Amino acid sequence: MDIKEIKKNAKERMKDFCILCAECNGRWCAGKVPGMGGAVSGGSFQRSYEKLKEVKVAMRTLHGVTDPKLKRNFFGEELSFPAMIAPITGTKFNMGGYVSDEEYSNDIVFGAIDAGTIAMIGDTGDPNCFQVGIDAIKRANGKGIAIIKPRENSEIIKRIRLAEEAGAIAVGIDVDGAGLVTMKLFNQPVGPKTLSDLKEIISSTKLPVIIKGILTVDEAKICVEAGASAIVVSNHGGRCLNETFAPAEVLQEISQAVGNNITILADGAVREGVDILKYLALGADGVLIGRPIIWGSIGGRQEGVKVTLETFKSQLYQSMILSGADDVKNSKNFSCILYTKKV
Ligand SMILES: Cc1cc2nc3c(=O)[nH]c(=O)nc-3n(C[C@H](O)[C@H](O)[C@H](O)COP(=O)(O)O)c2cc1C
Numbered sequence: 001m002d003i004k005e006i007k008k009n010a011k012e013r014m015k016d017f018c019i020l021c022a023e024c025n026g027r028w029c030a031g032k033v034p035g036m037g038g039a040v041s042g043g044s045f046q047r048s049y050e051k052l053k054e055v056k057v058a059m060r061t062l063h064g065v066t067d068p069k070l071k072r073n074f075f076g077e078e079l080s081f082p083a084m085i086a087p088i089t090g091t092k093f094n095m096g097g098y099v100s101d102e103e104y105s106n107d108i109v110f111g112a113i114d115a116g117t118i119a120m121i122g123d124t125g126d127p128n129c130f131q132v133g134i135d136a137i138k139r140a141n142g143k144g145i146a147i148i149k150p151r152e153n154s155e156i157i158k159r160i161r162l163a164e165e166a167g168a169i170a171v172g173i174d175v176d177g178a179g180l181v182t183m184k185l186f187n188q189p190v191g192p193k194t195l196s197d198l199k200e201i202i203s204s205t206k207l208p209v210i211i212k213g214i215l216t217v218d219e220a221k222i223c224v225e226a227g228a229s230a231i232v233v234s235n236h237g238g239r240c241l242n243e244t245f246a247p248a249e250v251l252q253e254i255s256q257a258v259g260n261n262i263t264i265l266a267d268g269a270v271r272e273g274v275d276i277l278k279y280l281a282l283g284a285d286g287v288l289i290g291r292p293i294i295w296g297s298i299g300g301r302q303e304g305v306k307v308t309l310e311t312f313k314s315q316l317y318q319s320m321i322l323s324g325a326d327d328v329k330n331s332k333n334f335s336c337i338l339y340t341k342k343v
Contacts, residue, residue: 001300003311010299017096024271024291025049026238033181034093036291038238044246045238048268051246055278060324068320069327070313074263074286075145075170075208075229080116081313082286082328083276085293085305086237086267087122087147087174087212089129098298101129105136107297109144111305115313118169120145120288123159125186130159134166142167147212149177150190153197157204164207170229171205176213176236198226210265213240215250217257230263237268237290248282255283259332273315277323280331 011020018036021028026049029035030042038045070081091097091104099107105121112119121133121144130148137144146163148156150173163171177183178192193201202209208229213236214220223231233251235244247268255264266279267288279287289312296308320326325334 001303001307003307006299006304006307007295008299009304010295013098013298014096014295017094018291018294020295023049024269033239034090034185036094036294038242039181039240040242042238043242044235044240044244045269047244047246048235048238048248049246051248052269052275052278055248055282057274057277057281057319057323059322061322063324065321065324065326068317068325069329070317070320072286072328074118077118077143077169079118079286081276081316082280082331083270083309083312083316084117084145084265084286084288085112085119085309086288086290087120087133087145088290088294089122089124089133090126095294095298099301100132101126102132102135103301104297105133106139107302107305108293109133109136109140111293111296111302112309113140113143114302114306115309117309118143118145120147120172122147122174123149125183125188131162134162134168137163137168138166142169144168145170145172145210147172147174147210149173149180149183149188150175150193152189153200156201160201160205160207164205168207170208170210172210172212172230172232173201174212174236176234176240178240180240195222195226198222198228202227212236212265214254215245215247217250217254220254220258220262224258224261228262230265231258232288233264233266233284234268234288248278251279251282251284255332259283270312273312273317274319276312276316277319277325277334280328281325281334283332285331 026045029037
């Protein structure tokens with residue numbers, strides 16, 4: 001099974017939910033939340049895509065980098081390359097239901113392991129979604145990460161306990177889900193978190209805690225102060241708030257401010273391996289991949305997820321050779337420095 005076949009299958013199976021546009025830029029699916037798109041006009045999703053596109057890589061081939069190193073340790077696990085699967089839920093109302101939430105969780109947790117990396121499972125208004133994700137992590141002997149919605153602290157801590165029992169590597173909160181439409185649909189209260197809320201959650205567990213959905217330096221600093229292990233610079237695939245900044249345009253300043261104190265992950269519009277290189281060179285330690293993994297699961301199930309990840313990995317390898325980047329661990333000093341140009 002190759003990536004072409006996976007995408008062809010996904011296109012047939014997702015029908016009106018996603019038509020796998022030549023450029024996955026948030027235009028066709030604008031406003032489709034629930035669905036695959038970004039909120040309202042799709043402006044935040046589109047900006048994530050466009051701002052990453054504006055970042056260009058300086059090609060360099062007069063150097064000695066012939067076998068770049070891709071391995072990187074996150075939360076005590078050595079990953080084959082610095083990319084993890086983003087938490088995604090709601091297979092029926094977001095993707096058309098070709099796979100169930102249980103099947104999707106299984107595909108991503110085991111597909112990620114097959115490719116030498118790790119999946120994050122998500123949380124939504126339907127309690128079954130989180131539970132089937134936890135069950136998949138348990139079956140995988142804990143090789144997975146659970147990301148919980150910004151519910152009341154007591155509800156978050158309950159779910160952290162479930163993740164601990166499953167042996168999860170880490171837990172997290174997608175704090176940008178504070179006003180999500182999909183939670184409202186299920187009448188599940190979510191809301192913003194204060195510094196003391198975060199401290200209470202983080203001190204309730206020995207697991208590393210990831211705060212997902214940070215777009216400003218001040219909030220990145222709050223996460224450091226609260227004792228979080230990592231942040232994800234993300235606008236949730238543009239699904240929460242329209243007209244946000246793109247991760248690619250705020251990442252550098254966030255990394256300069258807190259990069260020595262906290263692990264920085266970033267996501268949004270990673271569509272090929274070179275996009276990972278761009279985020280690394282902008283200051284991330286690693287990335288999360290969202291929508292392409294949905295195509296992987298629907299188009300080829302567990303193997304489709306593995307092939308999708310391996311395709312990104314080999315593209316990253318090629319792009320590191322062609323830009324003189326020797327080791328993802330040195331990403332903060334990459335000499336493949338980027339030019340940001342208007343496209
Ligand atoms: C259909 C769909 C469902 C999602 N569900 C969740 C979720 O349950 N929890 C979460 O933290 N993020 C969720 N996200 C956001 C992703 O984790 C990720 O931040 C985003 O998709 C990355 O952008 P990309 O899809 O362009 O790669 C979802 C995204 C999509 C497209």
